Amino acid sequence: MNRTTLSLIAGATALAAVTGFAALSAPDTPGAESTAEAAAQLPVERTSLLCPAPSMSDIAETSYTSFTPVTKGTGSGGKAELLAAAQESPDGSGGDKGKDDGKSGERKTGKPMPTSKEPGKPVTGDSSGAESPALVGTADGRFAPGWTVQETTEVAAGTGRGLQGVNCTAPDTSFWFAGASTAADRTDYVHLTNPDDSAAVVDIELYGKDGALQSPVGEGITVQPHSSEPVLLSTLTDEEQTNLTVHVNVRSGRVGAAVQALDDKLGGDWLAASTDPSGSLVLPGIPKDATSVRLVAFTPGDADADLELRLASPSGLITPAGHETVHVKGGMTTAVDLGDVTRGEAGSLVLTPTDRSVPVVAALRVVRGKGDKQETAFIPATRPVGTRATSADNRAKGSTLSLTAPDRAATVEVTASAGSEGGTPVSKTYTIKAGTTQDIEPPVPGGLKGRYALTVEPKSGGPVYGARTLTATEGGVPGFTVQTLPDDRGTVAVPEADEDLSVLQK
Numbered sequence: 001m002n003r004t005t006l007s008l009i010a011g012a013t014a015l016a017a018v019t020g021f022a023a024l025s026a027p028d029t030p031g032a033e034s035t036a037e038a039a040a041q042l043p044v045e046r047t048s049l050l051c052p053a054p055s056m057s058d059i060a061e062t063s064y065t066s067f068t069p070v071t072k073g074t075g076s077g078g079k080a081e082l083l084a085a086a087q088e089s090p091d092g093s094g095g096d097k098g099k100d101d102g103k104s105g106e107r108k109t110g111k112p113m114p115t116s117k118e119p120g121k122p123v124t125g126d127s128s129g130a131e132s133p134a135l136v137g138t139a140d141g142r143f144a145p146g147w148t149v150q151e152t153t154e155v156a157a158g159t160g161r162g163l164q165g166v167n168c169t170a171p172d173t174s175f176w177f178a179g180a181s182t183a184a185d186r187t188d189y190v191h192l193t194n195p196d197d198s199a200a201v202v203d204i205e206l207y208g209k210d211g212a213l214q215s216p217v218g219e220g221i222t223v224q225p226h227s228s229e230p231v232l233l234s235t236l237t238d239e240e241q242t243n244l245t246v247h248v249n250v251r252s253g254r255v256g257a258a259v260q261a262l263d264d265k266l267g268g269d270w271l272a273a274s275t276d277p278s279g280s281l282v283l284p285g286i287p288k289d290a291t292s293v294r295l296v297a298f299t300p301g302d303a304d305a306d307l308e309l310r311l312a313s314p315s316g317l318i319t320p321a322g323h324e325t326v327h328v329k330g331g332m333t334t335a336v337d338l339g340d341v342t343r344g345e346a347g348s349l350v351l352t353p354t355d356r357s358v359p360v361v362a363a364l365r366v367v368r369g370k371g372d373k374q375e376t377a378f379i380p381a382t383r384p385v386g387t388r389a390t391s392a393d394n395r396a397k398g399s400t401l402s403l404t405a406p407d408r409a410a411t412v413e414v415t416a417s418a419g420s421e422g423g424t425p426v427s428k429t430y431t432i433k434a435g436t437t438q439d440i441e442p443p444v445p446g447g448l449k450g451r452y453a454l455t456v457e458p459k460s461g462g463p464v465y466g467a468r469t470l471t472a473t474e475g476g477v478p479g480f481t482v483q484t485l486p487d488d489r490g491t492v493a494v495p496e497a498d499e500d501l502s503v504l505q506k
Contacts, residue, residue, distance in 0.1 A: 165470060283348060391454045405434055
């Protein structure tokens with residue numbers, strides 16, 4: 001099967017605002033507000049997104065949804081495109097650690113995605129089977145600010161069966177994943193995608209319940225230019241660990257990284273990276289019908305962390321009985337089974353230090369269903385929505401938007417975009433009470449045809465955290481996937497110059 005090339009092309013080449021990628025800081029603690037002031041917030045001019053290869057199953061069906069919200073001040077030009085990464089290792093395991101098999105620069109092309117004519121309307125594409133490639137994407141001009149791409153895969157049977165979803169990620173040099181595993185019933189891969197013209201060198205570090213696992217084969221993994229490398233975690237260590245923390249540390253270059261966590265009996269999903277290590281964390285959007293929730297936490301330093309656990313419920317912050325606090329030993333992965341902690345109501349987990357603040361990363365493994373009809377998804381700790389956040393792939397049915405305001409009440413505007421094949425945008429405003437989580441059946445575009453995007457914009461009050469759950473039950477299995485909604489980093493702060501520097505350009 002030919003590998004799919006997905007192309008979203010629009011407009012000419014005029015650029016607006018700031019050169020480079022957005023880099024905005026987020027509050028370190030829930031409820032904290034940034035005091036930094038800038039002369040102007042201007043739209044980013046160029047951005048990159050990387051999508052991992054969706055599945056190794058021959059019966060996988062994958063859909064891609066690309067969306068850029070309308071942003072003021074961007075001008076009229078620009079484009080966004082996704083291209084197939086170079087071919088992966090022949091065995092798909094990453095075992096050659098970047099050795100050139102003679103195909104590292106090859107790109108196989110297929111049917112392009114429909115042309116995107118303007119921001120504010122999603123474009124979609126589909127692929128099937130195990131040959132769908134990783135994608136390397138760039139957007140500039142008016143298509144860059146807030147560009148979001150979601151990859152959603154349905155697997156009818158086998159290991160990891162169910163619904164798997166991931167937001168394509170920006171390249172970076174460090175990623176933390178809490179909740180991976182090398183247990184016998186798990187097949188977990190770290191997908192590494194290099195968008196640049198030179199090779200990237202990556203170390204994959206594993207931390208279990210007793211500390212770091214010795215893994216010399218995880219050191220110095222080379223990811224060739226414009227290529228993707230899936231690395232099977234069980235090939236990096238002989239130890240079977242039910243709960244692992246994975247650190248992807250890039251020595252040179254930059255990559256996109258995501259963990260595909262597949263279970264023989266409990267389905268599977270993508271585990272996205274936790275937000276940067278922080279003393280306080282928010283994990284939003286636990287489905288109200290979750291039958292099992294497991295917290296996995298890790299502190300990178302030598303100091304232990306003591307955290308207070310609270311659940312932001314529809315009625316306010318509550319402390320789960322028997323799970324008032326959790327002690328995380330320095331350099332060791334800690335797992336806590338919280339059971340059906342939401343007890344039929346919407347919920348988000350809020351972690352705060354009981355004493356001194358120690359940086360922590362964390363994620364939740366969430367299970368829905370019972371018996372042999374269970375499905376798994378993951379919720380990593382995430383940044384606040386900030387100025388704006390977007391969920392690209394939504395359908396007429398099956399989407400739930402979960403918003404939490406852990407500190408102060410907030411007012412939020414939610415906009416449903418036009419549909420990919422037709423429909424009229426709709427906006428609605430919601431008030432989230434302090435300390436609560438509210439599950440919202442999101443607005444749907446009028447006359448919707450196809451898939452659509454949701455854009456969340458806080459208007460007043462304290463910080464808001466969010467997640468979108470997408471469900472698709474098949475054969476009695478409650479398939480679902482959860483994507484958090486961090487700030488889309490569509491703008492960058494540009495300070496005013498203290499003096500006129502134009503004379504230096506003469």
